[in-house]
Amino acid sequence: MSIDPRGMSLLDWADSVVLSSSDTWDFGRLDDPESWQDWAVGLVRASPFTQRVLPDPYQFTDWRDWAMRAYPMLEGAG
16 A cells, blocks of 8 residues: 555545555544544554554654655555
8 A cells, every 4th residue: 555645635645545454443534634643643553554664643743744754654554
């Protein structure tokens, strides 16, 4: 799974990530855009991604900056 966030809204990108992952129960759907960092932490800790060194979402103030760093690392993990 590698979903490029360019040209997508936060909720569209998050929904695409959820739909492409087999372990969505680990991190669930993002319903509140203000809580994107909490959702992203759930994603980072989900079983298909734990072996990858995804950036800490709390080190980013903008979801798109984090997603641009994270999405190439999600390749093949869904």
